[in-house]
Amino acid sequence: MIDPEVERKEILRHYRRILKYAKPFLKGNDAKIIKKAFNTSVEAHKDMRRKSGEPYILHPLAVAQIVVEEIGLGTTGIVAALLHDVVEDTDWEFSDIEREFGPKVAKIVEGLTKISGVFEYGTSQQAENFRKMLLTLSDDVRVILIKIADRLHNMRTLDSMPRDKQLKIASETMYLYAPLAHRLGLYAIKSELEDLYLKYTDTETYKDISNKIRQTKSSRNKFIRDFITPIEEELGKHGFEFEIKGRPKSIYSILKKIKKQNITFDEIYDLFAIRIILNVPLESEKAACWQVYSIVTDHYQPNPDRLRDWVSTPKANGYESLHTTVMSKTGQWVEVQIRSKRMDEIAEKGYAAHWKYKAGGPSTSETALEQWINKVREMLETNDSNALEFMDEFRKNLFVEEVFVFTPKGDLIILPDKSTTLDFAFDIHTQIGMQCLGAKVNQKLVPLSYQLKNGDQVEILTSQKQRPTEEWLKFVTTSKARAKIKEYLRDEKRLKAEEGKALVEKRLAELKIENSHHNLNRLLVHFNVHSLPEFYYRIASEKIEPNDIIADIFDPNSEASKTLSKFEPKEFDKEVQKARGIHSDMLVIGENTEKFDYKIATCCNPIPGDDVFGFQTEEAGIVIHRTSCPVAIELLANHGNRIVKTKWTEQQELAFLAGIRIKGSDRVGLVNDVTRIISNSLRVNMRSITIDSDDGFFEGSIMVFVNDTAHLEKLIQRLSKVNGVLLVERFD
Known part of the structure; x- marks a missing residue:
């Protein structure tokens, strides 16, 4: 049974923890405003629970905790974090929030509230939501920061969600929120x-x-202790006030290294x-720092x-x-x-720490981060492509070095x-871009496609x-x-298309063919x-001549009319699937266990047992x-709305193609x-099977037919025991 008293104490504990962290910067009646927001949120969500069964109010409290x-x-x-779901989940309006908490908070909450409505096919509701959220970047970057905090808490509590939701939320996070946080x-x-x-995905x-x-861990801690002892003594002698931390790399970055450099865990230095x-x-x-x-x-x-x-030259995110x-x-x-305390806080807390140091510091010039945000603003204002194209452009600008x-x-650019x-x-x-012929880099003529290097003068x-x-x-590469x-090309194309339309109409009139929807099709x-x-x-643009339009195309009995579309992609896919031995009763797709027609993606070639x-x-x-x-x-x-839950049925005796990469020291008979x-x-x-040998070291790839992942795993284990083999792994 749920004990309301226990829950009430839990909620208050979270609230007091927020106040504890906020205490150093509270001014005037800040504490009263936070209390009012807390009470409003408690009241608004009082009958709601999360998927895990806990009171919903714990979510806004957790987000506020991350934020502070x-x-x-x-x-x-x-x-704003305490109130971020109030408008979406209750009958509160933005005007109520503005009246009670002022225009700044209302604007942030509005930016955080998802848009709903009808979306045409080919756009995506999530992409539209991201776009709306990013548009608020121009008004107040706190919208994004709170959204990241909201997402972090959702990810920390993803266990209670169904599998398809876990995949959707995790992928969305990787697609947009992790690069944004970066x-x-x-x-x-x-x-x-x-x-x-x-x-959640692997x-x-x-x-x-x-x-x-x-x-x-324990050997690593001992290693760190031994490593830093002489440095600590020396820093002490020079009178430095300092702190030394040793931290392991994140799991994801270790995996990325293993994949990128094609090495094993033990080889990561x-x-x-x-x-x-x-x-x-x-x-x-x-x-x-240099000392x-x-x-x-x-x-x-x-x-x-x-x-x-x-x-000397900070990264663009400061x-x-x-x-x-x-x-x-x-x-x-x-x-x-090596860094100062200020630099460390900026590295940990990013944008928010910038403001703290900027407000008190002598520098009023734009930081690189603000320049980036201004660039994003400009990009958002000039971009009229659809939401998916826009998201793609935006992401290209997130994970980049400079x-x-x-x-x-x-001047430095x-x-x-x-x-x-x-x-x-x-x-x-x-305008300079539109009329660019070429450039001089370090006094030498170069083409438009020349990739710039650090220190080039252009x-x-x-x-x-x-x-x-x-x-x-x-x-x-830049979005702008x-x-x-x-x-420019769209406008050009539109003008050209107008010319083309007139030519087609003229040609149809010559042939005495009606300019109807059916005939154009x-x-x-x-x-x-x-x-x-x-x-x-x-x-x-003369890729098709008007004279290629002939009367036979419109006569249902003519040859030209019969040789319509030559491509039947579905047939081809079916053949490939047949060759790979996959057929329709091997997978259970969707909530009902009815059999759907499906094809296997060639980008990752799943086999039974794969998630x-x-x-x-x-x-x-x-x-x-x-x-x-x-x-x-x-x-x-x-x-996310097009994801269908899928799992393999118990099938045996069927063969699926899988790839194995193998490396080791070369020897006769291997x-x-x-x-x-x-x-x-x-x-x-x-x-x-292909094997290359070079200087006593070999690397090979083998394509094999297996029943499922367990079968493949067994094969990999057996191969790794072969004398001279150093690495065996599956590849896509």
């Missing part, structure tokens, strides 16, 4: 979101890596980082390729720190991060990594006659440049074009993907041993 403790927002942020400088939150994503790998981290945090005044921060760097490298040999100086990787006495590489370049006068001279031109001014050359072309889209080029099918504007455009989900498409019906498939993140994030295990001991059929 982990992000560092003030009273307005706490109040861009706003919230590193701790970004890492936790990534780890939680992994926990549970096995998550457990495996976290167990390994746990097992190595910098599993953890040592962070030295100095308590020094603002004006001597830079000198102090500590000098002390560290007196004791340990640094890796010259791994020095990163974000103290991150400042000095990173070096040094060799320990036991022969392991260790990453050492390149630092200079104008001819020596920060652009996303891999930016070209054309991006630079658009960054300076749209001068743009323009011409009145120059116009953007379709090809330009291949040369740009892409949006402007697309906008026949033209689209005959020329295999997907839309009328595209058809008109092709006519105007899978179904995705409804317009063209191919239901497509089955692995939950860890790279494409899945985007599908689940943008079209290939023989490997093939013997595959074909004899486990009776697995091989489709292909």
Whole structure:
């Protein structure tokens, strides 16, 4: 039985904890406003419970707690977090919130309240929601910060949700919220979101890596102690006030390294980082960091390729720190991060900490982070593409490193990594971008596609006659440049299509064929074009000649009419599926156990036993993907409503194609041993095997037919026991 008194005490405990963290910055009647927001929220959600069964009010309280403790927002942020679901879930209106709590809070709550309504096909409700939320970035960045806190709490409590919801929420988080947290400088939150994503989409790998981290914990702690002892003594001698922390890398970043560098867990050299945090005044921060760097490298040999100086030029999200990787006495590489207390708070709390230091600091110039937010603003205001295209553009600008370049006068311009001279031109001014012919980089002539490098000095050359072309889209990486080029091309295409339309109408009149919807459709099918504007455009740009339109196309009995569409993609897919041995009673799809027609995604080739989900498409019906498939993140994030729960039925004796990668030291007879295990001991059929040997080391990939993941796992275990084999893993 639920005891109301116990719940009431629990709620009050959470509320008091928020006040404890807020106490240092409360002014005037701030405490009264927070109390009022708390009471309003308690009243509004009094009869509601979460999926886990606990009172709903614990959710807004938890979000407010994250906002104040982990992000560092003030009273307005706490109040908005407490009220963030009130309008959506009760009959409160924005006007009521404005009357009771003022326009700032009302505006933030409005930004946080999801939009509802009818969406046309080809857009996505989630993408529209993201877009609306991002539009509020122009008004108040706190909307995004509270939204990230809301998402973090949802991810922490995802256990009580059904499987399809877990996948949708986790993928959406990975698609947008983790990159956003990263861009706003919230590193701790970004890492936790990534780890939680992994926990729900690839549970096995998550457990495996976290167990390994746990097992190595005590030896790691001893290693850190031994490593930092001489540094601590030396820093003490120099009179530094400091704190040293050792922290393991996040599970997700370890996995990313394993995949990217194709190595095993034991081969990752910098599993953890040592962070030295100095308590020094603002004006001597830079000198102090370099002095500590000098002390560290007196004791340990640094890796010259791994020095990163974000103290002299901070990252675009404001991150400042000095990173070096040094060799320990036991022969392991260790990453050492050196920073001041202020820099550390900015690294942990990102955007909110900026404001704190900016308000009190002498600098009133724009920080790089504010410049980025202004760029986003500009992008939001000029972008008229659909929500999905917009999301894609926005994401491209989230997870990027920067390149630092200079104008001819020596002004510093920060652009996303891999930016070209054309991006630079658009960054300076749209008009300069539109008329860009080429550029001089460090006094040498370069083309539009030249990728900028740190320290390049760039001068743009323009011409009145120059116009953007379709090809330009291949040369740009920034959203601003892409949006402007697309906008120009769309207008061009529209004008061309108008010309084409007139030509088609003229040709139909010559043939005495009625300009009807039915007849135009026949033209689209005959020329295999997907839309009328595209058809008109092709006519105007002479890809299709008006004289190619002949009367026979409209005569149902003619040859031209019969050879309509030549492509039957579904038939082809069915053939592939037949070849792979998958048929329709192997999967249970949806809530009811009826049999649906489906196809297996070629991007991740799931086999029985894999964690899978179904995705409804317009063209191919239901497509089955692995939950860890790279494409899945985007599908689940943008079209959660089209996810269908899917699980394998108990089937045996069927063969599925899977790939195995194998590495090791080469020796005579090795290939023989490997093939013997595959074909004899486990009776697995091989489709292909390729092995490359170089300097006594071999690497190979084998395509085999297996029954399910258990069968594959058994095969991998047997192969890894072969003398000389160092690594065996499945690949997609």
